[in-house]
Amino acid sequence: MDDKELDELFTDPAHQEVVDLLKTSRPATPPLDPNFRLHLRAQLMAEARKTLVPRASRSWFPFNFTPSVLAPAMAAVAAGFIVVLGIEVYLANQPTAAPVAFDVSKLNNKSNVATGEPIEIPFSGPVDKAAVEIQIEPATSFTQQWVGQTLVIVPDHQLAPNTTYTVTVKPRATLATPNPSNPNSPKPAVAPTPAVVHFTTVRAPIPPVVPPSFRSAGVTYGFDSRLGDSGKLKILNAVWTSAGQLLVTRPGGQAGPAAVPSPSATATASGSAAGTDVWLMSPIGTPVRLVGPGDNFPTAAPMGGLFSAWRQQGTQANLEVRDLQGNLVSTAATLDGVPDRAAVWIGSDRLAYVDNGALRIVGLHAPLEAPALKVDHDGSLAASPNGQFLAVQSTTGSVVLDLTPGPTQRLLDGASGFTWSAKGDLAFTIQRDTGTELYLLTGGKTSKIASSPGSQTWSDLNWAPDAASLLFAARPTAGNSSASVLMLINRDGSNPLRFGPQREYSAPQWSPGGDLVLFTRRDEAGGNAFWTATSAPSGNDAAEKQALAEVEKFMQARIHGDNSTAQDELDDAGRAAYQAGASSLFSPAGTQFARYYPVTVQLTGSNPNKFLVGVRIFLAKSGVETSFFEEQLSLTLQAQRYLVDGVKASDTTALGHGPTVVSVQVLPAPPGQQVRVRFDADLKAESVTNSTIQVKDANGELVAARVSFDPDKHLATVTIRLRPGTYQLVVTSGVTDINGTPLAQEYTAPLIIGR
Amino acid sequence: MPDRFEERELVERAKLDPDAFGALYDRYFPQIYRFAYSRVRDQSLAEDVTSEVFFKALKNIKRYTYSGHPFSSWLYQITLNAVADHYRGAAGKEVELEEGASLPSTEPTVVDEVVRRDRSRRVWSAIDQLPKQQRAAMVLKFGEDRKIEEIAQILGKSSGAVKLLLHRGIERLRRELPPEFELGTP
Numbered sequence: 022m023d024d025k026e027l028d029e030l031f032t033d034p035a036h037q038e039v040v041d042l043l044k045t046s047r048p049a050t051p052p053l054d055p056n057f058r059l060h061l062r063a064q065l066m067a068e069a070r071k072t073l074v075p076r077a078s079r080s081w082f083p084f085n086f087t088p089s090v091l092a093p094a095m096a097a098v099a100a101g102f103i104v105v106l107g108i109e110v111y112l113a114n115q116p117t118a119a120p121v122a123f124d125v126s127k128l129n130n131k132s133n134v135a136t137g138e139p140i141e142i143p144f145s146g147p148v149d150k151a152a153v154e155i156q157i158e159p160a161t162s163f164t165q166q167w168v169g170q171t172l173v174i175v176p177d178h179q180l181a182p183n184t185t186y187t188v189t190v191k192p193r194a195t196l197a198t199p200n201p202s203n204p205n206s207p208k209p210a211v212a213p214t215p216a217v218v219h220f221t222t223v224r225a226p227i228p229p230v231v232p233p234s235f236r237s238a239g240v241t242y243g244f245d246s247r248l249g250d251s252g253k254l255k256i257l258n259a260v261w262t263s264a265g266q267l268l269v270t271r272p273g274g275q276a277g278p279a280a281v282p283s284p285s286a287t288a289t290a291s292g293s294a295a296g297t298d299v300w301l302m303s304p305i306g307t308p309v310r311l312v313g314p315g316d317n318f319p320t321a322a323p324m325g326g327l328f329s330a331w332r333q334q335g336t337q338a339n340l341e342v343r344d345l346q347g348n349l350v351s352t353a354a355t356l357d358g359v360p361d362r363a364a365v366w367i368g369s370d371r372l373a374y375v376d377n378g379a380l381r382i383v384g385l386h387a388p389l390e391a392p393a394l395k396v397d398h399d400g401s402l403a404a405s406p407n408g409q410f411l412a413v414q415s416t417t418g419s420v421v422l423d424l425t426p427g428p429t430q431r432l433l434d435g436a437s438g439f440t441w442s443a444k445g446d447l448a449f450t451i452q453r454d455t456g457t458e459l460y461l462l463t464g465g466k467t468s469k470i471a472s473s474p475g476s477q478t479w480s481d482l483n484w485a486p487d488a489a490s491l492l493f494a495a496r497p498t499a500g501n502s503s504a505s506v507l508m509l510i511n512r513d514g515s516n517p518l519r520f521g522p523q524r525e526y527s528a529p530q531w532s533p534g535g536d537l538v539l540f541t542r543r544d545e546a547g548g549n550a551f552w553t554a555t556s557a558p559s560g561n562d563a564a565e566k567q568a569l570a571e572v573e574k575f576m577q578a579r580i581h582g583d584n585s586t587a588q589d590e591l592d593d594a595g596r597a598a599y600q601a602g603a604s605s606l607f608s609p610a611g612t613q614f615a616r617y618y619p620v621t622v623q624l625t626g627s628n629p630n631k632f633l634v635g636v637r638i639f640l641a642k643s644g645v646e647t648s649f650f651e652e653q654l655s656l657t658l659q660a661q662r663y664l665v666d667g668v669k670a671s672d673t674t675a676l677g678h679g680p681t682v683v684s685v686q687v688l689p690a691p692p693g694q695q696v697r698v699r700f701d702a703d704l705k706a707e708s709v710t711n712s713t714i715q716v717k718d719a720n721g722e723l724v725a726a727r728v729s730f731d732p733d734k735h736l737a738t739v740t741i742r743l744r745p746g747t748y749q750l751v752v753t754s755g756v757t758d759i760n761g762t763p764l765a766q767e768y769t770a771p772l773i774i775g776r
Numbered sequence: 777m778p779d780r781f782e783e784r785e786l787v788e789r790a791k792l793d794p795d796a797f798g799a800l801y802d803r804y805f806p807q808i809y810r811f812a813y814s815r816v817r818d819q820s821l822a823e824d825v826t827s828e829v830f831f832k833a834l835k836n837i838k839r840y841t842y843s844g845h846p847f848s849s850w851l852y853q854i855t856l857n858a859v860a861d862h863y864r865g866a867a868g869k870e871v872e873l874e875e876g877a878s879l880p881s882t883e884p885t886v887v888d889e890v891v892r893r894d895r896s897r898r899v900w901s902a903i904d905q906l907p908k909q910q911r912a913a914m915v916l917k918f919g920e921d922r923k924i925e926e927i928a929q930i931l932g933k934s935s936g937a938v939k940l941l942l943h944r945g946i947e948r949l950r951r952e953l954p955p956e957f958e959l960g961t962p
Contacts, residue, residue, distance in 0.1 A: 026924050027917075030939055031946060039950045043918040048900040051813035057823050058809075062801055065830055069794035072834065126839065133843040223844075305844070555925070566936030573934050 125190070125218045132221040132616075136182055137266055137303035140174040142190065156189040159680055159702035160758035164310070164346070175310055177346060178733050179264060180222050181683050181701040183618045185639075185646050185676070188218045219645070224618055245521075245554035248306035256551045257297060259539060260320055260363070262345065264733040265532050266309065267302040267539070268319040268328055269551070274298070275308075299330050301345055304537055304553055312347035318363035323406050325369040326733045329353065331360040340364055340374060342385055345733065353383045361398065367424065368408025375402070380413060382424075392422060392429070403439035405447070412439040412447055421447065421462070433460065433467065438480055442488035446512070450479055456498070459491075459514060470514030479508070483529045488512065492520060492529040492538065507540060521554060565622060568632045568656045568663040572619065575654075575665060576636060579607055580614045592657070595665040604652050604670035608640060615641035620651060621685045623773045630658035635685070635770060640673070648675045653771060671769070678765040680704060680758045685750060685770050693742030696750060696772060700735040702758040709737050713755035716741055716748050716772065724748065748772040787847050791838045800847070801830055807920060808851050814915045815859045817904065828858045845929045852922075852930040856912065902953055906945050909933075913941040 024044070031040045124143050128134070150167050155174055157163060162177040180186065248256055248269070257270040273296045299313030313319060316330035327350060332339045340354040356376045364374040371389065373382050375396045382391035396402065400414040411422045412432070419436035420429050435451040442448070447462040457479035459471040473479045473495065481494040489512055496505035507520040507529050520529075520538075527549070530539040541549040571590055578586035587606060588596065599606045608614045621635035634654045639646045655667035674681065680702035688695045698714060709730040714737050716724045726741040739750075752768040789796035808829055813822035832854050840850060903914050912931060916922040924942075928935045 024921070030924075030942060035950055036943075036946050039946050039953075042899055043914075046899050046918075048810070048814060048903075048915070048919045051810055051822060052819045053809060054819070054823070058805060061805075061823075061827050061830065062798065064827075065801055065834060066794055066798055068831070069797045069834055073790075073792055073794050073797065073837075127841055131841055134841075135844065566934070567940065570934050570937040570940060573937060 125216060128188075128220050129218045130220065133223045134180075134186075134220045135303070135305070136180040136222050137305075137309070138307050139309060140176075140188065142172040142174070144170040144172065152192050154191050156191075158187045158189075158677060159184065160760050160762065161186070162703045162759055178703060178735065179266065181699065181735055182222050183224055183637075183683050184701040185219055185221045187677070188220075190216045190218070221616070245552050246305050248302065248551040248553065258318065258363075259302070259530075259551050261530055261532050261539065262301070262321040262326075262328065262733070263324050263533055263731070264326070264345075265304060265534050265537075266345075267304060268312070268321055268330075269300050269302045270297050270317050270319060270330075271300055271308075272297060273315070296333065299328075304532065306553075310345075310347060312345060313341070313343055314347075316341060318360060320363040320366060322366045322369045324731060326731070327369065329364045329366070329372055331364075333359060340372065340383070342372075351385045353385055354381065354388065365402050365404050365411075367404040367411060368406075371408065371424075373402060373404065373411055375400070378416075380415070382411075394420075401437045401439045401449070403441055403447075405441045405445050406443055407445065410441070410445075410447070412441070412449070414439070419449075430462075430465070432462070436460065438482050440482040440484050440491070442484040442512075443486055444488040446484075446488060448482050448484065448491055450482065452478065459493075459510070461512065461514075470512070471510060471517065481528050483531055485531050486533055486535045492531060494527045494529065507538075564630070564658075565624075565632065568634065568658075569619065569622065571656065571663040571665075572634050572636065572654060576614075576617045576638070579638075580617065582607060590665055592659060592664040592666045594667060598666075598668045604668045612640045612642055612647075613644075615639045615644075615646050620683070621770060623687065623771075625655070625773060630663075632656045632663070633771065633773060639676075646676055648673045649681075650674065651770075672766070674765050679754075679762040680756065680764055682752055682764075682768045682770075685772075687772055687774070693740065694774065696739040696741060698737045698739065698750065698752060700737070700756070702735065703732065704730070704735060705757050705759055705761070706730050706732055708755060708757045710755075711739075713753045714739055715751045715753070716743070717751060718748055719746060721749075743772070743774045745774050748774065783847055784842050787837070787840065787842070791840075797834060797837065800833075804848055804851055805830075807848065808855055811852060811915065811920065812855055812859065814904075814919065815855070815912070816862070821862065825855060825858045825862060829854045832858070843929075845926055849926050849930050852916070853932075856930065899949065899953070902949055903945070906948060910941045910945040910948070913938050914945045917942055 027040050027044070031037050124145070128140065128142075148170065150172075153172060155163070155165060155172075157174075157176075159181070161180065163174050164177065165172060165174050167173070174188070248259065248267070255272055255275075257272070259267050259269040262268055275298065296315055297317045298311055299316040299319045301309045301312050303309055312328070313330045313332070316332050319328050319330040321328045326345050327342055328345065329340055329342050332341050336357060338356055338358065338360050339352045340356075342350045342353050344350060353372055354374065354376075356374075358377060360374070362375065364372045367373055367382065371382060371384050373380065373391070375381070378395050378397070380391050380394040380396050380402075382389045394413055394415040395417070396413060396415055400416070401412070401419075402414070403412045404410065405412075409423060409425055411424055413420055413422060414437050418434065419432040421432060422429050432449065433451060435453075436449045437452070438450040440448050445463075449460050449462070451458045451460065456473040456475045456477060458469050459473075459479060459482075461468055461470050476498050478496045478498050479493050480496070481492075483492045485491065491510050491512065493508055493510070494505055495508045505526060507526045508517050509520040510517040526540050526542050528539075528541050531537075532539065532553075537553045537555055539551065539553050542552050543549060575587060575590035578584075578590070584607075591599065598604075617636050617638045619634055620637050621633070623633045623635075625631040625633055632655075634656060635651055636654060637649050637651050639649045641647060650673045651671040653669045654665050656663040657666050659666075680700050682698055683701045684697075684699045686697040686699075688697065696716065709728060711726050711728040714728050716726055716739060718724055724741060724743065726739045729738050729740070730736070731738070748771070750768075750770045750772050752764060754763040754765075754767055757763045786796055786799060790800050805826070809822060809826045812825040812829070813819070816822050816825060829851060833851060840847075900919075903911060903918075906914060909931065913927055916927045916930065917924070922930070924935050924938050928938045931938065933941075
């Protein structure tokens with residue numbers, strides 16, 4: 022058994038001995054009566070045939086009224102019948118209409134719902150699609166489409182994690198108005214009681230402490246998933262968006278969300294029947310939205326929610342810029358011929374591309390001047406994230422252009438495979454007869470950081486989002502290509518490690534959040550399939566995880582009313598704090614602690630064994646979450662365990678009264694920091710400013726800061742320079758959602774900047 | 777590991793198609809029975825638990841929603857609950873050692889048994905004596921080759937907590953396996 026998780030978890034040789042022993046052992050095969058297995062199977066199959074076969078009406082709403090009796094039935098509903106799993110919708114405009122039901126049992130009260138997946142609501146029969154109205158709280162903009170009898174709700178942006186959403190499905194009040202002069206005119210339909218569905222999205226990864234404990238060099242390859250449903254949805258190329266979704270090129274006219282594998286199933290009619298289409302896709306391979314009909318070679322802007330793609334029209338190709346809803350923003354360029362590569366974003370407002378061997382640079386609406394450089398078919402081209410530099414492998418040599426403008430820097434002969442890190446370092450390779458040399462250009466200086474063995478070729482460099490390491494493909498120089506692997510190497514060239522099992526991989530791309538890696542892998546048919554794999558932090562942040570594990574135990578004990586376990590997680594000072602009323606250890610009478618999640622995790626500046634963990638605790642009444650409050654838990658390492666030694670509680674905030682902050686994260690961004698504040702709702706971008714999101718010092722004085730907003734991620738980023746110390750983040754009720762509803766109340770959170 | 781998408785498709789079909797459910801049973805019976813047996817150490821009880829697991833799975837499969845983890849995680853969770861239910865009904869017969877209690881492997885009768893078994897049986901016998909949560913984590917990791925993230929989901933704990941359980945389990949085995957065990961020899 023080869024298990025990197027174990028290798029990283031157990032580094033002590035004494036432990037490794039036991040682990041190795043277990044790896045080579047297996048528990049004894051348990052005694053098994055073969056007749057039992059067969060007998061149980063027979064019993065199960067008999068039961069399955071009774072219970073699994075769909076029945077005409079039972080699996081949906083049990084009533085089946087004709088129009089003449091619909092009104093009294095709905096009156097009964099309105100009188101108090103609580104519909105939980107199904108609702109009748111009147112079929113307007115159909116003379117023989119019968120009500121149909123929709124099934125929300127898959128969604129209602131579910132937790133761990135993915136944030137990037139469409140919401141599907143299947144109906145039991147034909148429905149007047151215009152008569153169905155959807156509302157989502159917290160405020161969420163979305164589009165809806167129909168795939169057969171399934172309503173597919175596609176949020177415009179990914180849902181927020183850790184959030185309970187309420188989806189209301191009801192008939193729209195569009196039925197015929199009676200004509201008083203005509204007694205035979207249709208009577209107004211009685212609107213049924215709306216069905217309200219609650220679901221809670223997945224927990225977000227715990228934000229790292231400052232300094233960030235996450236080190237990409239220490240991650241391990243986790244679960245992998247093939248995009249495109251086992252190859253049924255063919256994918257030609259794929260790139261990440263800045264929000265962590267995928268832009269993929271698929272053969273034209275393929276099906277979208279909720280499509281069943283039937284020749285007639287298509288998501289929309291706008292997909293091109295031939296050629297290719299560009300789709301927005303979830304990280305696990307669900308097509309979300311057709312965003313570029315007829316397009317190919319998409320590439321996402323580093324921020325701002327735009328992407329570019331080529332659209333072939335006859336003998337010419339247009340470089341189109343669209344938003345992630347698929348709206349055309351501009352046609353930035355046109356070239357003769359057929360493009361064979363994606364354009365390259367330079368910042369978020371310019372693009373570089375190759376036009377029949379010549380380098381071109383364009384703005385979103387006009388061409389810009391570019392140096393006269395010839396670039397081969399496979400010549401590398403890459404722009405720094407801030408848009409200042411463009412690395413070009415031209416036919417006359419490789420250079421880094423300073424587009425500010427500034428002096429051009431010539432790179433070593435043969436430099437290729439460019440990739441820029443988030444911090445502005447350029448990595449590249451030079452292929453030699455003796456193998457591949459890996460170089461780093463940082464601060465204007467070039468240094469060789471590593472060389473491959475002579476038997477290997479390194480390529481497909483890709484920086485981790487924290488700029489601490491690089492992924493690349495290592496292929497044997499000759500012979501069996503199936504031996505090629507992905508490798509992970511530190512930014513200084515140290516510690517090259519294999520990433521993932523021994524399979525053929527190429528083209529790794531780290532997701533913006535660092536939690537997934539996209540790559541291609543050789544499939545059984547000899548082609549390349551796109552996969553994603555989770556990348557899990559290794560034991561480097563064991564202290565943070567240990568502290569959070571104690572918080573988990575403490576909070577679960579409180580949620581379940583287990584006083585002795587909860588008390589066991591407190592030291593004397595912690596117990597005293599709760600007894601003194603700093604917060605309530607258990608839920609007040611008439612309410613329950615429904616759930617919790619960590620909002621912030623910070624390392625207390627002066628003590629490496631002390632964490633401040635902000636937790637949000639949800640209060641429910643009769644099973645429905647009604648409010649939340651936050652606690653700042655102070656944890657200190659005592660006798661090899663983290664114990665809670667202090668607590669401060671916030672006021673209680675009612676749910677359903679405007680957007681809320683779901684997480685706060687402090688990241689180093691030399692020479693200062695970034696404070697990332699994520700919300701649960703789609704916000705009015707103009708309400709997110711440095712007046713509504715502030716940082717105050719210990720004296721309550723405002724600290725100068727720049728605030729930017731990414732609507733795709735509901736994310737406000739405060740760029741700031743803070744000295745070590747304690748500050749306060751303040752989010753005012755000036756922040757509003759897309760409906761204009763303000764934050765229910767001002768939100769504050771401590772910010773601790775360590776040395 | 778089965779292809780995740782192929783598995784999802786099979787699970788979706790199994791919500792309506794008895795044959796697809798039968799295929800799921802064929803696929804997961806061995807590991808669920810093995811896991812059940814590892815918890816109860818009694819063939820008859822393991823059969824009862826396994827039967828309960830698959831009937832519960834059949835009853836609830838229409839409500840199963842893919843959460844990013846393998847379908848087997850859900851079955852393991854049902855197994856753990858079924859075992860817990862069984863022992864609740866049987867007034868806590870499950871052998872449970874407190875942290876810090878000694879493994880019985882140094883007792884003469886157990887030593888006799890250990891001598892009789894091969895090394896693999898001995899170490900797994902020692903695992904059987906670990907506290908409940910440690911044992912579950914160790915069996916899932918070393919017996920079923922589950923990822924830590926998946927074990928965390930099955931046990932309803934954080935990955936960090938699972939790592940801690942594994943650490944404590946390994947440390948305890950290291951400390952308390954008998955000297956004649958010759959750790960490190962092939």
